[in-house]
Amino acid sequence: MATLKDVAAECGLTVTTVSRVLNNRGYISKNTREKVEAAMKKLNYRPNEVARSLSKKSTKTIGVIVPHIRHPYFAEMISNLENAASKQGYKIILCNSRGKSEMEKKYLEMCSSNRVAGVIIFSGGVALEDFIGSNIPIVTVERFIESGTAGVECDNSEGGCLAAKHLIEKGCKNILHISGVNENAMPADERASSFMQVCDEAGVVHREVATDIQVYENQDYTDFLYETLKKNSDIDGVFASSDLIAAQLIQVLTKLGRRVPEDVKIVGFDDVFIASITTPSITTIHQPIKEMAETAVRILIDASEGKTVAKKTVLPVKIVERETT
Amino acid sequence: MATLKDVAAECGLTVTTVSRVLNNRGYISKNTREKVEAAMKKLNYRPNEVARSLSKKSTKTIGVIVPHIRHPYFAEMISNLENAASKQGYKIILCNSRGKSEMEKKYLEMCSSNRVAGVIIFSGGVALEDFIGSNIPIVTVERFIESGTAGVECDNSEGGCLAAKHLIEKGCKNILHISGVNENAMPADERASSFMQVCDEAGVVHREVATDIQVYENQDYTDFLYETLKKNSDIDGVFASSDLIAAQLIQVLTKLGRRVPEDVKIVGFDDVFIASITTPSITTIHQPIKEMAETAVRILIDASEGKTVAKKTVLPVKIVERETT
Numbered sequence: 029m030a031t032l033k034d035v036a037a038e039c040g041l042t043v044t045t046v047s048r049v050l051n052n053r054g055y056i057s058k059n060t061r062e063k064v065e066a067a068m069k070k071l072n073y074r075p076n077e078v079a080r081s082l083s084k085k086s087t088k089t090i091g092v093i094v095p096h097i098r099h100p101y102f103a104e105m106i107s108n109l110e111n112a113a114s115k116q117g118y119k120i121i122l123c124n125s126r127g128k129s130e131m132e133k134k135y136l137e138m139c140s141s142n143r144v145a146g147v148i149i150f151s152g153g154v155a156l157e158d159f160i161g162s163n164i165p166i167v168t169v170e171r172f173i174e175s176g177t178a179g180v181e182c183d184n185s186e187g188g189c190l191a192a193k194h195l196i197e198k199g200c201k202n203i204l205h206i207s208g209v210n211e212n213a214m215p216a217d218e219r220a221s222s223f224m225q226v227c228d229e230a231g232v233v234h235r236e237v238a239t240d241i242q243v244y245e246n247q248d249y250t251d252f253l254y255e256t257l258k259k260n261s262d263i264d265g266v267f268a269s270s271d272l273i274a275a276q277l278i279q280v281l282t283k284l285g286r287r288v289p290e291d292v293k294i295v296g297f298d299d300v301f302i303a304s305i306t307t308p309s310i311t312t313i314h315q316p317i318k319e320m321a322e323t324a325v326r327i328l329i330d331a332s333e334g335k336t337v338a339k340k341t342v343l344p345v346k347i348v349e350r351e352t353t
Numbered sequence: 354m355a356t357l358k359d360v361a362a363e364c365g366l367t368v369t370t371v372s373r374v375l376n377n378r379g380y381i382s383k384n385t386r387e388k389v390e391a392a393m394k395k396l397n398y399r400p401n402e403v404a405r406s407l408s409k410k411s412t413k414t415i416g417v418i419v420p421h422i423r424h425p426y427f428a429e430m431i432s433n434l435e436n437a438a439s440k441q442g443y444k445i446i447l448c449n450s451r452g453k454s455e456m457e458k459k460y461l462e463m464c465s466s467n468r469v470a471g472v473i474i475f476s477g478g479v480a481l482e483d484f485i486g487s488n489i490p491i492v493t494v495e496r497f498i499e500s501g502t503a504g505v506e507c508d509n510s511e512g513g514c515l516a517a518k519h520l521i522e523k524g525c526k527n528i529l530h531i532s533g534v535n536e537n538a539m540p541a542d543e544r545a546s547s548f549m550q551v552c553d554e555a556g557v558v559h560r561e562v563a564t565d566i567q568v569y570e571n572q573d574y575t576d577f578l579y580e581t582l583k584k585n586s587d588i589d590g591v592f593a594s595s596d597l598i599a600a601q602l603i604q605v606l607t608k609l610g611r612r613v614p615e616d617v618k619i620v621g622f623d624d625v626f627i628a629s630i631t632t633p634s635i636t637t638i639h640q641p642i643k644e645m646a647e648t649a650v651r652i653l654i655d656a657s658e659g660k661t662v663a664k665k666t667v668l669p670v671k672i673v674e675r676e677t678t
Binding site: 072075077079081082087089097098100103107110111114120121122123124137140142163276278279282302305307309 | 407421432445463488604
């Protein structure tokens with residue numbers, strides 16, 4: 029890799045002059061600028077951002093720690109985070125913790141050692157006490173963190189409420205809610221509480237089952253769903269806590285000879301692209317993934333610049349009606 | 354952020370001694386080590402990897418440039434790349450080019466300025482001539498690049514062959530191949546040629562249609578598929594060049610009153626997780642995504658260390674039979 033020295037030697041100027049051209053500092057004649065630029069091009073010179081980061085004490089890098097990259101919700105979130113960061117001139121280092129506490133810790137240390145501007149960390153089950161006082165802003169998304177800088181969530185409570193009301197309006201009398209992993213308290217838990225409240229108020233029978241962590245990690249809910257439907261064969265409506273669960277529920281119901289939406293109606297959660305490519309397509313609660321990503325990036329950059337930021341931001345959800353209801 | 358100097362002051366030792374403890378260099382007494390470690394913990398000190406990278410001229414970072422993060426194929430590939438890189442002590446900077454030439458160029462420059470060990474770049478339509486001689490190893494995946502360091506592909510030709518044979522064995526007489534974007538020559542083009550050859554040899558009617566770039570970028574093939582099926586209403590088998598297309602094809606066929614697999618059989622490509630969550634689930638050509646990711650990372654690291662690497666690596670595919678055939 030060509031250095032500043034090589035460029036200076038190539039065009040017969042001093043390193044100081046070349047550096048001035050590069051940083052656009054002070055007066056530089058048109059002739060000098062052209063000479064330097066020609067030499068840079070010839071030698072394929074690229075400014076060393078590592079050196080620049082060290083002297084400026086800022087890397088324009090955001091660490092992003094997710095429990096799963098290939099889960100469609102996280103894939104869409106990462107895509108939006110990268111987009112939002114890139115627009116602000118930031119790059120992202122992507123870390124996949126696989127929901128493991130020791131991996132999250134290792135990645136947080138790595139991010140810290142690499143002097144990232146901050147870390148955006150997602151729903152996962154890990155205590156972050158070790159990072160109190162690490163001076164790196166930590167923005168959480170859909171995750172409680174007592175000591176984090178700021179949290180971004182969607183309106184989970186409203187989501188559960190909308191799902192219950194919609195299923196009741198469509199005539200369901202006996203509704204099952206399949207909730208996510210419930211080992212750790214998470215903002216998503218509010219979906220279940222508001223769902224139950226609406227059902228109770230309407231006098232509709234409801235029950236709740238939670239998936240376990242193994243199933244969540246494999247993304248394969250088939251056995252779990254067969255078991256659940258065997259035990260709850262009388263249901264006529266399901267509120268699933270992700271579109272991924274809803275998609276697999278359509279498969280299992282079809283195999284059991286129950287028609288969707290005629291016999292059982294389904295509402296999912298997230299509104300990731302799989303909700304629109306299943307047959308039938310999935311009615312779901314739309315999470316504002318793009319806006320959540322943009323908010324997380326904005327808050328992180330503001331916090332890293334020492335600005336005061338909102339401790340908690342809740343973004344609205346809405347229902348998107350498709351074919352499963 | 355605490356510095357080495359702060360740690361030295363805290364434990365009453367010299368910066369040199371603290372640095373020796375940190376780098377495990379020379380003799381250090383147990384007592385000294387414990388003192389230094391206690392001070393580091395107290396001050397929440399993290400070694401500065403930026404400074405270390407600058408002095409070692411190596412960042413242990415890999416740039417990954419994809420055209421789409423949220424496309425399930427790329428989401429699974431990124432997940433496997435992150436995993437393979439992490440096992441080797443490397444981190445990844447993720448870049449989403451949206452298939453745009455100017456974005457790819459910008460990201461390649463950014464990676465180069467940030468002194469990454471190398472770049473892994475995916476199928477996309479951009480000339481990389483500017484980067485000949487940039488001294489960064491560039492590993493391409495499913496993409497031709499004359500001047501890149503190395504290319505990793507799956508056996509696309511065998512994939513097309515397996516798909517055609519399978520549909521013919523299942524009794525199809527009139528097969529449509531929906532190929533990907535064909536603006537630029539890509540290794541994936543070989544799927545179509547071998548597919549046609551097998552059909553010709555078996556005396557089976559076949560025709561080919563290509564999706565366009567807009568449809569690929571939106572991931573919404575619905576209108577395109579309606580149009581295609583209207584023009585080709587007599588087909589009884591489809592070989593789709595991605596599982597994403599296959600999933601949407603099930604939707605459109607169902608709406609047109611044609612049953613899958615009774616009236617029309619479908620074979621997809623990729624074997625990403627959506628192939629197993631649709632109703633019916635999709636018979637598909639399995640790309641060895643994990644192995645391709647591991648190979649790309651290994652070749653990149655070897656090349657960055659100056660080792661001689663294979664110019665082209667082709668990994669095997671296989672057919673996974675599910676319900677659409």
